[in-house]
Every structure is written in C-alpha cells, then in structure tokens.
Amino acid sequence: DGGITQSPKYLFRKEGQNVTLSCEQNLNHDAMYWYRQDPGQGLRLIYYSQIVNDFQKGDIAEGYSVSREKKESFPLTVTSAQKNPTAFYLCASSAQTGGAYEQYFGPGTRLTVT
Amino acid sequence: RKEVEQDPGPFNVPEGATVAFNCTYSNSASQSFFWYRQDCRKEPKLLMSVYSSGNEDGRFTAQLNRASQYISLLIRDSKLSDSATYLCAVTVTGGGNKLTFGTGTQLKVEL
Numbered sequence: 001d002g003g004i005t006q007s008p009k010y011l012f013r014k015e016g017q018n019v020t021l022s023c024e025q026n027l028n029h030d031a032m033y034w035y036r037q038d039p040g041q042g043l044r045l046i047y048y049s050q051i052v053n054d055f056q057k058g059d060i061a062e063g064y065s066v067s068r069e070k071k072e073s074f075p076l077t078v079t080s081a082q083k084n085p086t087a088f089y090l091c092a093s094s095a096q097t098g099g100a101y102e103q104y105f106g107p108g109t110r111l112t113v114t
Numbered sequence: 115r116k117e118v119e120q121d122p123g124p125f126n127v128p129e130g131a132t133v134a135f136n137c138t139y140s141n142s143a144s145q146s147f148f149w150y151r152q153d154c155r156k157e158p159k160l161l162m163s164v165y166s167s168g169n170e171d172g173r174f175t176a177q178l179n180r181a182s183q184y185i186s187l188l189i190r191d192s193k194l195s196d197s198a199t200y201l202c203a204v205t206v207t208g209g210g211n212k213l214t215f216g217t218g219t220q221l222k223v224e225l
Binding site: 031033035040041042043044045048050058088090092094101102103104105106107108110 | 118146148155156157158159160163201203205211212213214215216217218
C-alpha cells in the first residue's frame, strides 16, 4: 500500500534527551514536511525539504534538526534545546497535482517529554 | 493579524442541516487553498483543494473569493460522521509550497 508511515505512534522521553522521529513515504513524492500541533493551535511548520539533500527551516525550527539523505525518508530530531517538545508531530509529503501541491499526512507521533 | 483565521466553533448542528465555514487569509499572494478534515487525535486528511471556479464533491462545496480573501466550505445534508475539525490551509506564491494552517473549526452533528 502506498502511504506515509511514522513511528513510533507514542514516544516518551526524559528532559535533556534528544529523540528522533521517523517518517517514510513510498509515494515517490519529492517534497516532505514536518509540522507540530499543540492543543488549540493549528499546525506549525518545523522544516521542509523539496529535494534530496536539501531542506529549509520553517516557522519554528529552533531546537529541531532534520536530514534528507533518501527521497523516501525525512527523520526529525527533537533536541534538548527545544524548550517545549511535548506535542503531536506530523509528517507530510506532496507532489504537484493539477498545479496545486496537495500535502498528505502520516498518522503522527505523540511525543511526551517529562 | 493571523495569516489564516477560522472561527473555532464549535458548530453544533442537527443531522441533515446545511452548514458553512469561512476561512480568511491575509496574504494577497496566496496561491493554493485546501480544506482538511481532522478527527480527534488523528492526522489531517485532505478533503478538497479549492479552485478559483469553485468545486463540488458530493455533499461538499468549496469556494474561493479572492477579492475578499476568504475560502468557504459548505456541507449539505450533514451526517453524524461529518463531526470533526475542519482546517483550512493556504500556500503563498514563491513560498516553496509551505502550507499555513488555520486553527480549525469544530463541527458537531447531533441527532
């Protein structure tokens, strides 16, 4: 089945630890994105990548890092420098469709840091 | 002013009702527009793209008003299963296809 997978679904970490969230897609999409969602807020863009080996900061990149070594994979590392890491993290990918770049989301990872 | 604004609701409507949501955007260079549906604790799912001429998919109709800078979503004959949060999202010309989301409008369809 084609789609976007994120693992794990739930993740618990102690404060001060770095953690890496996985995102894989087999849709052959060029672009991939990471968002976080907090209660009562919309999705906010952390990082995005339009092509392998290239990525750009989104609106809230501080305390996060990414890599894009393969087209299918776009892992996100939440570092200890991120002040409020507890959130719902969503990965998305897109390909041009009729002039509009529709983005499709993975199931998300809920990260809790205590 | 937020880039994309939505009335958070909740909108409580009876089954069979017609309900409409608006979403306003502040950047006149906004290029592409989308409606997503998000169920509780799930990922957003693309409901429909919004085209300049307006588009319809079954009970759902989306429209774009560039002059007043808003998009709308109309749901006819509401079903219980339509209960969800509806997010609008826009991209900006030259913005690398970054989506900016509204905070969502919650819809509750009741018996």
